[in-house]
Amino acid sequence: MSLHKSQSYYLFEIKRFGMTSTTLDELDSLLEEYLSLVDNYQSLQLSLESCLKSAYFNLAKSKIALGPHRLSQKGWDLKQKDSFVQV
Numbered sequence: 001m002s003l004h005k006s007q008s009y010y011l012f013e014i015k016r017f018g019m020t021s022t023t024l025d026e027l028d029s030l031l032e033e034y035l036s037l038v039d040n041y042q043s044l045q046l047s048l049e050s051c052l053k054s055a056y057f058n059l060a061k062s063k064i065a066l067g068p069h070r071l072s073q074k075g076w077d078l079k080q081k082d083s084f085v086q087v
Contacts, residue, residue: 014024063070
């Protein structure tokens, strides 16, 4: 079985840097974990995007139902208030 030119080059580099099969297995494991984390990040990003779209549309529906002046920044009470929490 003959190796492709790039495959033989990589085998040469592996030998040159003294990488063992254990080191390569560790690198494979780390790469697998990294790709899993990237996949998880992308799925969470899509979930966040979906939630934000839903919130935006719900706000738009509320503005239509209540009128634009009832749900504006002018209607929010932004004063600092003391909060009292009893435990």
